[in-house]
Amino acid sequence: MKEAENNPIVSLISSIVSPFIMLFGLYVIFHGHYSPGGGFQGGTLLAASIILIRIAHSSRTGQLQFPGNLGTPLGSLGVLIYYGTGLAALWWGGQFLNYAFLPLAEEISLRRSWGILMVEIGVGLAVMAILVSIFDDLLEDENHD
Amino acid sequence: MMPSNTIPWPPLIYLFAGIFIPLAALKWRRLAGWLALVATAAAAFFSVVNLLRALDQGVISYRFGGWIPPIGIEYILDPLSGFVTTVINLIALGVLFHAHRSVEAEIRESRWPPYYALVMLFLTGANGIIMTGDFFNLYVFLEIGSLSLYGLIAVGEKKSPVAAFRYLVMGTVGGGFYLLGVGFLYLVTGSLNMGDVRNILFHLPVTPPLIVALTLMLIGLGIKMAVFPLHGWLPDAYTYAPSPTSAIMAPIGTKIGAYSIARIFFFIFGLKLITQVTPIAQVLAWLSAIGIIYGSILAMAQNEIKRMLAYSSVAQVGYIGLGLGLANSFGFIGALLHIMNHGLMKACLFLVAGNFRLRLGHSRIDRLDDSLRRSMPWSTAAFTLAALAMIGVPPTVGFFSKWYLALGAIEKKNWLFLMVILISSLLNAVYFFRVIERMYFRPVNSRQTSENLSETTSAEAREVGPWLLLPTLIFALALVVIGFLNVWIVKTILTKALPAVF
Amino acid sequence: MTSFILGHYAYWFILLLLVIGLYGLIMKRNLVKKVIGMSIFQVAIILFFIASSTKWEATVPVLSGHQETIQTAAYINPLPHTLMLTAIVVGVATSGVAFALIILIYRRYRTLNEAELLKRMAEDDAE
Numbered sequence A: 001m002k003e004a005e006n007n008p009i010v011s012l013i014s015s016i017v018s019p020f021i022m023l024f025g026l027y028v029i030f031h032g033h034y035s036p037g038g039g040f041q042g043g044t045l046l047a048a049s050i051i052l053i054r055i056a057h058s059s060r061t062g063q064l065q066f067p068g069n070l071g072t073p074l075g076s077l078g079v080l081i082y083y084g085t086g087l088a089a090l091w092w093g094g095q096f097l098n099y100a101f102l103p104l105a106e107e108i109s110l111r112r113s114w115g116i117l118m119v120e121i122g123v124g125l126a127v128m129a130i131l132v133s134i135f136d137d138l139l140e141d142e143n144h145d
Numbered sequence B: 001m002m003p004s005n006t007i008p009w010p011p012l013i014y015l016f017a018g019i020f021i022p023l024a025a026l027k028w029r030r031l032a033g034w035l036a037l038v039a040t041a042a043a044a045f046f047s048v049v050n051l052l053r054a055l056d057q058g059v060i061s062y063r064f065g066g067w068i069p070p071i072g073i074e075y076i077l078d079p080l081s082g083f084v085t086t087v088i089n090l091i092a093l094g095v096l097f098h099a100h101r102s103v104e105a106e107i108r109e110s111r112w113p114p115y116y117a118l119v120m121l122f123l124t125g126a127n128g129i130i131m132t133g134d135f136f137n138l139y140v141f142l143e144i145g146s147l148s149l150y151g152l153i154a155v156g157e158k159k160s161p162v163a164a165f166r167y168l169v170m171g172t173v174g175g176g177f178y179l180l181g182v183g184f185l186y187l188v189t190g191s192l193n194m195g196d197v198r199n200i201l202f203h204l205p206v207t208p209p210l211i212v213a214l215t216l217m218l219i220g221l222g223i224k225m226a227v228f229p230l231h232g233w234l235p236d237a238y239t240y241a242p243s244p245t246s247a248i249m250a251p252i253g254t255k256i257g258a259y260s261i262a263r264i265f266f267f268i269f270g271l272k273l274i275t276q277v278t279p280i281a282q283v284l285a286w287l288s289a290i291g292i293i294y295g296s297i298l299a300m301a302q303n304e305i306k307r308m309l310a311y312s313s314v315a316q317v318g319y320i321g322l323g324l325g326l327a328n329s330f331g332f333i334g335a336l337l338h339i340m341n342h343g344l345m346k347a348c349l350f351l352v353a354g355n356f357r358l359r360l361g362h363s364r365i366d367r368l369d370d371s372l373r374r375s376m377p378w379s380t381a382a383f384t385l386a387a388l389a390m391i392g393v394p395p396t397v398g399f400f401s402k403w404y405l406a407l408g409a410i411e412k413k414n415w416l417f418l419m420v421i422l423i424s425s426l427l428n429a430v431y432f433f434r435v436i437e438r439m440y441f442r443p444v445n446s447r448q449t450s451e452n453l454s455e456t457t458s459a460e461a462r463e464v465g466p467w468l469l470l471p472t473l474i475f476a477l478a479l480v481v482i483g484f485l486n487v488w489i490v491k492t493i494l495t496k497a498l499p500a501v502f
Numbered sequence C: 001m002t003s004f005i006l007g008h009y010a011y012w013f014i015l016l017l018l019v020i021g022l023y024g025l026i027m028k029r030n031l032v033k034k035v036i037g038m039s040i041f042q043v044a045i046i047l048f049f050i051a052s053s054t055k056w057e058a059t060v061p062v063l064s065g066h067q068e069t070i071q072t073a074a075y076i077n078p079l080p081h082t083l084m085l086t087a088i089v090v091g092v093a094t095s096g097v098a099f100a101l102i103i104l105i106y107r108r109y110r111t112l113n114e115a116e117l118l119k120r121m122a123e124d125d126a127e
Helices: A008-030 A039-056 A059-065 A070-092 A108-139 B009-024 B032-059 B079-106 B110-132 B135-154 B158-191 B192-202 B210-224 B234-240 B243-277 B282-300 B307-327 B329-360 B372-377 B376-392 B395-409 B413-439 B466-497 C001-008 C009-027 C031-053 C077-111 C114-126
Strands: B060-063 B072-078
Touching: A008 A039, A008 A108, A039 A059, A039 C077, A059 B060, A059 C031, A070 A108, A070 B009, A070 B282, A108 C009, A108 C077, B009 B032, B009 B135, B032 B060, B032 B072, B032 B110, B032 B466, B060 B282, B072 B079, B072 B110, B072 B192, B072 B376, B079 B110, B079 B243, B079 B329, B079 B395, B079 B466, B110 B135, B135 B234, B135 B243, B135 C077, B158 B210, B158 B234, B158 B282, B158 C009, B158 C077, B192 B243, B192 B307, B210 B243, B210 B282, B210 B307, B234 B243, B234 B307, B234 B376, B234 C001, B243 B307, B243 B329, B243 C001, B282 B307, B282 B413, B307 B372, B307 B395, B307 B413, B329 B376, B329 B395, B376 B395, B376 B413, B395 B413, B395 B466, C001 C114, C031 C077, C077 C114
Parallel strands: none
Antiparallel strands: B060 B072
């Protein structure tokens, strides 16, 4: 990415706004299982806060905050968390993704709640990582072709 | 405790491999190919287990998340889905065995892990589409498979991104039409579960939105299947994709669309709706018949083996569409048999085309000569056998699917379709014998030899190594063996896979 | 007839959007504009589903606390919304892949105009 002229207003405002977007993203992820929201939306918000820094500041700052080569591993990890939750339910005798079989809590409804939360976290992580890496890939220099 | 229920395992294994390969390959890049191979072998094993179980017990459903079907997503294992997953995974196993070397030759090392991961995701999509019993889930898997395919095509030669882009545009419109159709269907029935929709439709009057839903779904899936006027994306995509991609998408890609049409229109909507209320089956049959002739004629005009095979795919998909469109049991058996047979034949032919590219640096028909039969005897033999199967010479598989299609056409007393099947066999013979004649009888033309330095002349080429040769020969052998076994396959599997309406 | 047209007014706009998307997809020469057309097409489908789920004077389908009887008429059908969440993700992924392909095409052919692109591809063949 080209080193753009740093406009102080843009960089200051984006630095202030970005953490709040991130916080809101986390809120949306962690409250997704009993109110509107969830992994996709929260992950997109997290990605937005990271991409905002990348656009407003130099790409070096952005890379410090979230190294570009983390994208694919984190994305895979996120999906693995989701997949692992499903597999765990399978392991403890239920169907794939049947949270009622996860031994996380005594009560069935609480088990479902924890299970869906794990899935949302995985999905949020994956969506964030993949969106940021899509952004990085689109801006990649030609010599990386 | 290991769960004994193996129904959802083929897609789950592929999904796991698809996300695990990029992680594992961070450290060991060469592991990617092996992991893919192991995953495919495991999935193929489980799909065979599933098939045996389905033959034994009939229809079994698997409820994801433990939700009861009209609410949750269910997977349906019946002889039909068991048969098609088995065929697809076994073909994928052979192709991936071959890909192990051809990926090394055609794709840069840094791209191996994503390449294999995408292959795994494509197979996830393919298996998911076949197993799922939910309309929207089918859309999601359709898009997973297609998105992976776009990436798999685009790593090929210079023109491949353009071909992939064209496919992306067409494929997205196809997916969109299908989704719109699902929307209308949901408005009419209020359900997305296939079995539930079937039961609800049974009691509902036929209304315009339902017909719109049917039409939109046919168009959408027709694009994915590459039925005649909607096949525009196919030739370029097959030609410019790297040879491992062509080899995996030619036998599997279009078959998925064909399977979805068979599943949705025959099992869910039922014969009355698609033959009497709306002429969907007839339209499909006629378009396919035109496509058979059109694809065969254009295949004759091609000068490049992969492109010729691509147009021949348009024609062969036509056979499947024709069989489905005949809407009787012979046609349906013929179509199902052709899904398997065409998969095997095309896999074999594309593997040979890949071998030629690897050893000769090209696969142009006009540069082949008879020194090839001495320098690459096994590859040329496999090609000849597969070509004979495509033409439909009796002991090979190609004959039997055409036989059932012809029986279906006779039963319908549709002599034009019978003519189409016969004429297209003739056309197949014409374009395949062009290649065979070059490989076996055309003397070496010394003028052409030193034309291009990067290409090896046929005389200098060596036979490919065992990694490449073995899968090619196994496919070629399978064409004959399965040809002999076809009565058994039809009796034990396919007659059970027929929809109840026949 | 009038009530049919007015009663389904949202669907007519969606149809219009669908046609605009397809028009952009087919008629525009620039590849990026094709992708824009594609996105409009997808958005139209998403809106179709969302429009189908609406009810008059219904509210967000989130239950607060335990209620004895749940009046379905009081809530918007949540299923199309969740489905469209997935469709949106598919749309994002599709546009991502499309733009990646466009960048690749531009690097190889230095043009995004379809006619120009076809000309340069033909020149490649001639060589």
